[in-house]
Amino acid sequence: MCGITGWVAYRQDLEGQRAVVDAMTETMSCRGPDARGTWYARHVALGHRRLAVIDLPGGEQPMTTEVGDATLGMVYSGEVYNYTELRDELRRRGHPFTTDSDTEVVLRAYAEWGTAFAERLNGMYALAIWDPRNETLVMVRDRMGIKPFFYYPTADGVLFGSEPKAILANPAVPAVVEVDGLRELLTVSKTPGAALWAGMHEVEPGTVVTVDRNGVHANVYWRLETKRHVDDQDTTVAHIRELLDDITRRQLVADVPKCVLLSGGLDSSAITALAAGQLAEEGRKVRSFAVDFVGQEENFQPDELRGTPDTPYVHDVADLVRSQHSDIVLDNTALTDPEIRRKVVRANDAPLGGDIFGSLYLLFSAIREQSTVALSGESADEVFGGYLWFHDPEVRNKPIFPWIAYLASRRSGSQTHVLRKDVLKQLDLGGHLRDRYAEAVREVERLDGESDDEWAMRKVCYLHLTRMVRILLDRKDRMSMAVGLEVRVPFCDHRLVEYVYNTPWSMKTFDGHEKSLLRAATQDVLPQSVVDRRKSPYPQTQDPAYVATLAGQVRELLAERHPVFELVDRDSAQQLTTAADGSARRLLEQTLSLATWLDLYQPEIKLPR
Template identity: 55%
Template structure:
């Protein structure tokens, strides 16, 4: 998986800046605990931290071509993160073109594919990846990110060059980068709707999913090589179900390839249960390389007392544990339950690790610390895990796909299911003057219109089909990135590679274009996925209604967050003080806590001041043009 970073500057000799390159690289140690490397030439420096998954001995980086130019330097050098799952087919094709390979790694395949096909080679890659490739012949850097944005890549343009890294911390380790927050950055942090390319840090951007950034002397340009396109769907229902099954089988087979221990994350829901069952079938059938014949290891998470004292919630009717147990019995996995308690979730050291993993004032309530602790426990036994992210976005699983008011609402569907507007919740504790200047509701409305304008429709689509296509597009391009970012930051903070088979771009494109009536043909959510996988699952799981990743129902968690709010409200010198309405905070804290807050309330309401205060203080962020 790995962490990458680097620096291009056409005004400096970067061979004299090795200490800075090393400092940037060292920030990525959590993403790559197995190896490290740096390479530099006059105007470029690349750093790499490696999590060894494929060709443990041979895949060291930055990887250089054996071919050199007149100056004796390699023709091209790459610092690469992720997995290209079709690398074996590409390797065979490149061998036919006369290429010779020194390793078994997919990194070398990517490097040689560039030499053979130029920058157009990115369209041939299938998988999750983010990499930087320097061409010494043209003095050009390519920054490339996978189609769905599974792997992160940030960049900070300079006057004549760029800083980049898998995480903002790598960029911020360079003295040329100063952490700053302005109005647009604060809007991005609060809106609960990711806009591709934006971050809360002024001047720091993400390479957009499905894009590459070219950095040349005096110019930085961005090119799109893939997007979610609308095409006619000609297959009937039976063919569509069979195609979904075939695509899933192929991508699970590919994603089981690993030279290190692999497992599956299991919630007892349809998505993770289907992946687990398919993975075990692949292992049993011998389609998973060296892992063939093994029993798959699985992990689930639960909270102390949660199942015994469970209270139904609007988005969750039942706890996970009984369904996990049934799937484990049905498939026969080597299962491990990770049991967490509130003391762990609110531990200041854990919450600081969460902040250092994000580097940004993002967060999804108690999900972040619980995921970090789950992944940490998984990492003790496995290096690679399969996870079910994106099934709900692709197959229409979230309840807001099926809520009439959410479907009709002129805003993001996940905003529409809240009684109180997200913009109102997110700004409840901010200074009134700042709230007025932020105009967060207008920002959300503008970003919503921009997102809807990207959606292509087919002639003859009726109103329902058009509306549901919009909902699907928004979920894949604006909601899914938040979950993929959460998964990536929390897993890579402990050096765990998490693979997401439902993000296979072939599957995403195919199901996206299936008519909504076909996606709900049996009157249920995720009808196509159920039909494609039900033969391998217990009936109870096939029938189970969608449930999100669990949140603790212990009010002790919310009391601990409220104590942090009280500390901030009492401290006029707190980092977030210039942004906050401390009287509003105190008034909120004067009300009794009658029950646990929902995940949404925690994410955008009670924890917003806590996140902002911790982030501003930890990173020394400068406030630009923010009044309060």
């Protein structure tokens, strides 16, 4: 796993821009703390920061290979899990290999198959290849969007990077946020290809973007397609287990210490148990980590989302699989530390924060002291249908993203925004969400003969797998790579996603509960307590002191007349400092994150008047 950046300029010699390219590359140092490198050719500069995971001495980048008289150059972030099979095939086709890294396999795969090589990759990746034969930059992102990838077209080429901060480090790019960027920021949705920063775009998941002298061109090599499911229930469960066994085995490959993230829920427990069984075959124990909070047991109050604390279930799994387990216990001092908030906002390049972001950052920081790679249960809820709103007909049939409809129905009577009314009017967030929802639904293909109920649930599943999951994957990536920890997501293997997406909803819920197929496929390796446990989201501290500290910090902002109040309504913020409900907590976090972002990035906010 690494951080990549680069610059293509068809009317410049970038040899004279080494200081700028170095600055762009250094913004990725957290993603790649082990090594750095740059490479220059006519009209192109590539920068790389490395987190060494596979073939520690041989995987240095940027990497080059010769094709005839041409030298191809590549920077690559991620892991390709089927690289050994690809290497064997490429060897049969006459390609020599000088390293054991997946990086060399990816580059030679491009040399052999051109842009069609992307269809052969299984993994999480963002990569850029300079091909001097046609003076083309080829940018590729994995199918599910696990690894972030941004680009910024210029008058004579393009800038790109794993994160916006690499692009913003170039003096040619102004730090401007326009109305569409703010809409993306303030709504829990993710428009494919959109970015917060004006002029910037994401390489969309499953897409090859090429840049040449004629401009930017995109080609989709993978999308979530509707197919008829022909397997019966028992066959489906068995096939899911076969896939999970294979996926876990592939994703345990690393030349550095590895571990699993364990929450005590079905998803992470299944990955932990499967990993433990496979490592036991080699005579090794799995290492597991869980997050907890000081005083959580004493302060825990069940609610609609979280009915039970995680720790008892975590320990049930750890005891059963005999993992080498550690609980990472966090306190409110760390969770409300302004310096941690600054690191979180810097990692996101956006005013995203709160105790979930902060606790993930602190958890990953603690894990990184002992492991470099972690396997996660992230995305199983999107794949198998685990959220409460999947099972709420009133919510899921509304013409809006179901997670937004669900949260809105639970916040009635509470303050929903802290922004000034004139800002909200200009943003028209409701209209934005309706438009984005309509665009997303138009992408879904209905199966011939599909019932209305199954069609409705197909749309819900599609929205989660192409919109919501990308928000959560980005959060996981930014918080983990901010401390140089590679987090792998087995449930995002495209073979599993395609197969489960096309199983009927009636089969996904055959036992009357959420995630029936995952439960059935893994229950033989899980403690009964976890098999019986209902869905519980990532935990949050329930210590009243957390909200009290946030309120005090917002009062400090009010006293100093901070520029955040050009966006945030002062009176609303003042009222929040004396409120105590969950809505106040969320809006206090939002206010503080916005203020921190304005301090760090000093963006120019352009709104229509």
